[in-house]
Amino acid sequence: MTIQEKIDKARKALEKIKDYTQEQADELVYASAKIIYENAVPLAKLAVEETGLGKFEHKIAKNTDTAAVFYDYLKDKKSVGVINEIPSEGIIEVAHPVGVIGAITPATNPTVTPLGNFMHAIKGKNAIIISPAPRAEKTTTDTINLIRQALVDKNAPADLIQVVSGATIEKSVELMEKCDLVLATGGPGLTKAAYASGTPAYGVGPGNPPVILDRDFDLEEAAKITLVAVGSDNGILCDGDNLLLYPEEKEDRLFDELRKVGMVVYEDKKDVAKFREALFHGGKIDADLVGKDAFVIAKAAGFDIPAETEVLALRIEGIGKDEILCKEIMGPIVVLKAYKIFEEAVDMAVKNMVEAGGIGHTGGILTNNREHIRYAGEKIPVARLLVNQPTPDAWGPATNGLSPAVSEGCGTWGNNILSANVDYLHLVNVSRIAMPLAVEPLVLEDIFKD
Missing domain, CATH: 3.40.309.10 (Aldehyde Dehydrogenase; Chain A, domain 2)
Structure with a gap:
C-alpha cells in the first residue's frame, strides 16, 4: 500500500469519528493502553530479540508504565469541543483535531513511542501513521496491530493507526510531506528532515544529560x-x-x-x-x-x-x-x-x-x-x-509534574520548536472565542505619562 493510500484511509477513519464525544475518545485512549499493558511481556521479548538493544525486564516496565501513566494523566483532561472557559477574560477555548499525524519512531523504543504518540493523538481525535525504524519493524507492527484490534473491539476504525511496511528514508519523507503534522523522534538528521518537509513538525534533539x-x-x-x-x-x-x-x-x-x-x-x-x-x-x-x-x-x-x-x-x-x-x-x-x-x-x-x-x-x-x-x-x-x-x-512519571511523553523537545538549543514534553495539547488546534469585555476604554495619552 502506498503512502498516499494510507493517508486516504486515515482521512476516511477521521470522518467516521468526527462526531465522537470526549467520552468516546477517552474510551479509545483506555483501550489502546490496556491492550499494550496486557501484552507488555511478549512485546518486550520481541523488541530485545529483534533489535538487540536494551534489557528485557526493563522493557516490560517501560511498556506497562507508559500505558498506565499516560492513561492516568490523560483520563480527566478535556480535548474535544470546549476545553476551557476564562470568564474574567471573556475567552472560550475550543479544541479541533489537527488531522493525520505522521510519526517517525526509533528502534530504541519500538512499542512505547508508537503507543504514547497514539494515545496523545487519539485523545484529540486524530489519526496517526507510524514509520518504524527498519531494525524494529516487526515489534512496532505487532504493537500497532494490537492497538488496531483494540479499536475494532470498540467499533472504531482500525485505520486511526497504521504502520508503514518496509520503511525507507524515501517513504518517511513522503509521509512527512503528505501528513498534517509530523512527530519525529530520533537523531538531528531526522529532525532536520522533519522541519524541511514543509509540514508543521515537532522534532526532538539528541540527549546526553x-x-x-x-x-x-x-x-x-x-x-x-x-x-x-x-x-x-x-x-x-x-x-x-x-x-x-x-x-x-x-x-x-x-x-x-x-x-x-x-x-x-x-x-x-x-x-x-x-x-x-x-x-x-x-x-x-x-x-x-x-x-x-x-x-x-x-x-x-x-x-x-x-x-x-x-x-x-x-x-x-x-x-x-x-x-x-x-x-x-x-x-x-x-x-x-x-x-x-x-x-x-x-x-x-x-x-x-x-x-x-x-x-x-x-x-x-x-x-x-x-x-x-x-x-x-x-x-x-x-x-x-x-x-x-x-x-x-x-519522560514524566507520576513522581514529578512533567507531562508524560515519548517525545521530549529540546527548544531552539537543540534545533527544536518546542522546549517541553510533547503531549495531547500539542496535537490539537485551539480556537479562542473572544467575548467583549465590560471595561473602560483605553486612553492612549495616559499610557506614557511620566
Missing part, C-alpha cells in the same frame, strides 16, 4: 539514583545520565558507594583508554555496542567482569571536546569528573553539552540547596532539569 552531585547530598542515595539513571534499558534512553560531576574531596567515598550498588569503576588512565578505543572509531560510537550489557562492553575493552553488572563508571580528566567519552554513548556507562566548586560544575555541565552534545535536552542535580537548584536552572540550557531523581524521569 550531565548530572551535578552537590556536596550536601547523601552519597549512598546518589549511587542508587545513578544506577537507575544510567542502567535503565542498558543506557539507550536519550535522557539517561551520561556524565556525573562530583566534589573532588568526596571521590573515594563516592566510588565506594558506586561499587556497593554493583557498578564497576575504572580509575586508571590506561583502563579508561581501552574503553575509549573500544567504544569510538573515527569519532563515532561503535553501533555494535549500543544498548549492550555492561559485561559485553567490558569484554570489548579487554576486561572480564560479572555478567550481572549493570553499569560501568569511567573516571575522566577532560570535558567536552577534550574527551570523546563525553559524547552520547547510549550504553550502561557513566563518566565521572571531579570539580572544585559548585559554579565550576555548572560551567562544566554547560561546556559538555555545547561541545559534546545534548544541549537543550535534560540535566540533573542532586542537592538539598535550593539556591544551587535555581542557579543551575538559570545557567544550564536544558528543557528539563531533574532534581534528586534519575534523569530518565524526564
Whole structure:
C-alpha cells in the first residue's frame, strides 16, 4: 500500500469519528493502553530479540508504565469541543483535531513511542501513521496491530493507526510531506528532515544529560539514583545520565558507594583508554555496542567482569571536546569528573553539552540547596532539569509534574520548536472565542505619562 493510500484511509477513519464525544475518545485512549499493558511481556521479548538493544525486564516496565501513566494523566483532561472557559477574560477555548499525524519512531523504543504518540493523538481525535525504524519493524507492527484490534473491539476504525511496511528514508519523507503534522523522534538528521518537509513538525534533539552531585547530598542515595539513571534499558534512553560531576574531596567515598550498588569503576588512565578505543572509531560510537550489557562492553575493552553488572563508571580528566567519552554513548556507562566548586560544575555541565552534545535536552542535580537548584536552572540550557531523581524521569512519571511523553523537545538549543514534553495539547488546534469585555476604554495619552 502506498503512502498516499494510507493517508486516504486515515482521512476516511477521521470522518467516521468526527462526531465522537470526549467520552468516546477517552474510551479509545483506555483501550489502546490496556491492550499494550496486557501484552507488555511478549512485546518486550520481541523488541530485545529483534533489535538487540536494551534489557528485557526493563522493557516490560517501560511498556506497562507508559500505558498506565499516560492513561492516568490523560483520563480527566478535556480535548474535544470546549476545553476551557476564562470568564474574567471573556475567552472560550475550543479544541479541533489537527488531522493525520505522521510519526517517525526509533528502534530504541519500538512499542512505547508508537503507543504514547497514539494515545496523545487519539485523545484529540486524530489519526496517526507510524514509520518504524527498519531494525524494529516487526515489534512496532505487532504493537500497532494490537492497538488496531483494540479499536475494532470498540467499533472504531482500525485505520486511526497504521504502520508503514518496509520503511525507507524515501517513504518517511513522503509521509512527512503528505501528513498534517509530523512527530519525529530520533537523531538531528531526522529532525532536520522533519522541519524541511514543509509540514508543521515537532522534532526532538539528541540527549546526553550531565548530572551535578552537590556536596550536601547523601552519597549512598546518589549511587542508587545513578544506577537507575544510567542502567535503565542498558543506557539507550536519550535522557539517561551520561556524565556525573562530583566534589573532588568526596571521590573515594563516592566510588565506594558506586561499587556497593554493583557498578564497576575504572580509575586508571590506561583502563579508561581501552574503553575509549573500544567504544569510538573515527569519532563515532561503535553501533555494535549500543544498548549492550555492561559485561559485553567490558569484554570489548579487554576486561572480564560479572555478567550481572549493570553499569560501568569511567573516571575522566577532560570535558567536552577534550574527551570523546563525553559524547552520547547510549550504553550502561557513566563518566565521572571531579570539580572544585559548585559554579565550576555548572560551567562544566554547560561546556559538555555545547561541545559534546545534548544541549537543550535534560540535566540533573542532586542537592538539598535550593539556591544551587535555581542557579543551575538559570545557567544550564536544558528543557528539563531533574532534581534528586534519575534523569530518565524526564519522560514524566507520576513522581514529578512533567507531562508524560515519548517525545521530549529540546527548544531552539537543540534545533527544536518546542522546549517541553510533547503531549495531547500539542496535537490539537485551539480556537479562542473572544467575548467583549465590560471595561473602560483605553486612553492612549495616559499610557506614557511620566
